[in-house]
Amino acid sequence: MYILQLTQGERTHSIGLFASEKEVEAWLGTVPFITREEEHWEGTTFVTYTLSYETMPLYAEVEWNGSIVPLTRYMFEPELPIYVEYYPLPVMGEVKGLVPGGTQVDAYVVDNEEVKSYVFSREAARHAIVHHYEAQGKDVFVGGVGSEDGEYVSVDGGPFVHLDAMTVDAWEEKESEDAFLRALDE
Numbered sequence: 001m002y003i004l005q006l007t008q009g010e011r012t013h014s015i016g017l018f019a020s021e022k023e024v025e026a027w028l029g030t031v032p033f034i035t036r037e038e039e040h041w042e043g044t045t046f047v048t049y050t051l052s053y054e055t056m057p058l059y060a061e062v063e064w065n066g067s068i069v070p071l072t073r074y075m076f077e078p079e080l081p082i083y084v085e086y087y088p089l090p091v092m093g094e095v096k097g098l099v100p101g102g103t104q105v106d107a108y109v110v111d112n113e114e115v116k117s118y119v120f121s122r123e124a125a126r127h128a129i130v131h132h133y134e135a136q137g138k139d140v141f142v143g144g145v146g147s148e149d150g151e152y153v154s155v156d157g158g159p160f161v162h163l164d165a166m167t168v169d170a171w172e173e174k175e176s177e178d179a180f181l182r183a184l185d186e
Contacts, residue, residue, distance in 0.1 A: 001089050002021055021086070033055050034050070035052065108164060128171075140155050
């Protein structure tokens with residue numbers, strides 16, 4: 001199944017579920033005020049769908065396969081871009097084992113296949129960094145959870161470390177904990 005949503009800033013309007021990506025694209029093709037743009041990069045085509053507040057009618061009913069979706073420009077604000085997004089949504093009970101997709105971990109989305117090891121590696125790295133610098137008598141501040149850039153460790157007179165994918169990768173690929181911590185001071 002695919003879920004189709006219209007998003008603008010913090011607002012999300014769920015349009016509905018479709019059996020396939022082809023059906024989503026068929027629905028999108030019936031809406032004259034949705035713009036489709038293609039970009040080609042390194043042999044891959046990226047397609048983006050958008051709406052414009054200015055060209056969106058005051059009120060419209062989009063009919064497709066007997067279903068009617070009401071749309072109005074008043075669903076949105078005039079200043080911000082409006083994105084049309086769709087993505088696969090697993091049907092619980094049909095998927096055996098770990099569901100496909102990603103999980104938000106602080107400011108980053110991690111593939112579900114990797115999220116468990118990522119979370120525990122991230123936590124181990126955070127703990128090691130904090131413990132290492134506190135043992136040296138330095139003031140350590142941990143903050144940024146939920147921010148746009150995510151959680152970080154700030155050491156007075158030492159490094160400022162974002163707990164992002166690069167830090168987690170460095171932790172997972174380290175020769176030793178000491179080598180990881182030495183690299184932070186370089």
